Amino acid sequence: MRKWLTLRLLIVGGILGILVPLTSGIGSLGMMAQSSGELVIFSGRREPLLTPVLQLFQQQTGVQLTVKFGSTTALAQEILQLQETGRPVPDVFIANDAGTLEFLQRTRGAFQTYTSPQIATMPERFRSSDGSWIGVSGRSRVIIYNKDLVNPEELPTTAFDLIDSKWRGKIAVSNASDTDGFVPWVSALRLTLGDELTKAFLLKLKENQIVILAEQTDIRKAVGRGEFALGLINNYYVYLQRQEPDPAVRNVGILYHDQRPFQLGTLVNSTGAAIVKGAKNLQNAQRFLDLLVSELAQKLFAELNYEYPLLPGVPIQSDVREELPSGELEGLKQLPVSPADLGKELEATQQLLEEVGWF
C-alpha cells in the first residue's frame, strides 16, 4: 500500500550543512489540499531521492507538503482518473521519465503550462516546447559489470555485441514496465534504427538467454552478487551499488557503451515534473518547479543520486565525472532523441515489447 507523507517541520539535510529535525505523518489529500499554504505532490521518484529537495522547499517557503509516492505509471493513471471524475488532483506530478509527461500531455492534456525566467535557463531539449513539463535530472544508459567476473578488456563496446554467444545467460535487463530506463532506450533504438531492426535485436537478446528482472535495482544487486556478468541499466545505479553495506557486492564497473566511431551512442534521458491541470495550489506549484531547476536542487540530485544536473554550470558529482568519457555530458556520444521524442513513442514501444514477449 502506498503511503501519504506529510512533512511538518522545516529542515535541510547534512549536504547543505544545516541541521533541522523532520517529522512525518499520515495526511489525506481531500483535507490537506483545501486550505492555503499547501502543496500536494505525486511522486514517481522514491522518497529518499526527493526528501532533501522537499525539505529545502519547506525551509524556503513554509508551505505544508503532502506527498504520495508510487510508481510513475500507477500515479499517472490515478491522476487521469481524478481528472476524469472531477475529484481533487495533486498540484505537481514528478515522474522518473519525462517522456511519460510528454505522453500524458499529448494524449490527455493532463498538465497546465508554466514558464518562468528560472525555467528558461534549462536547455530546450530538457523542457517541453509548450511549457507543460520540465526536465529535473539527467541519466544515461550504461552497462554495469561485475569486476570479479569480467576483465575490462573483455567487455563489449556496443550493446549490439550482447547477442554474442559468449554472453549467453550472463546478462540481466529490466522488463517492459521500466519506463525509468529500458523502455525509453528501446524507443530511442526504434527512432534510430526503425522497428524491424529493433525487434530483431531484442529477439536475438532473448535467444541469447538474457534474463529479464523487474527493476533496475534488482539488476544492480544481482550483478553485484555475481549472478550475472553484465546488466543494462541507468548510470547512477552503478554508484548506488558501490554504496551497499556488504563490501563483497560492491565490485562493479561502469561501461558507457556505443561510444566509438560508427557506433550509435547511448541514450541520455531525464526525469521530469509538471503542474497538474486543476491544481488548487497553483502558485506554490510554480514555486516548486522553479526550485527544482534551481542550482541548489540540481546540486542535490547530482550529489545524492549521482544523476547529471541539467542546469548548465552545475558540476557533475566527482566520481561520476571521473568515469564519464571526456568528463562532461556533452562529450558523451548520444542517440539523437529528446525526452519529448520518447514520449511520442511510448505506446508504440510498449506494443513492440509485448510482441517480442519482453516479460
Ligand SMILES: [Fe+2]
Ligand atoms: Fe531509477
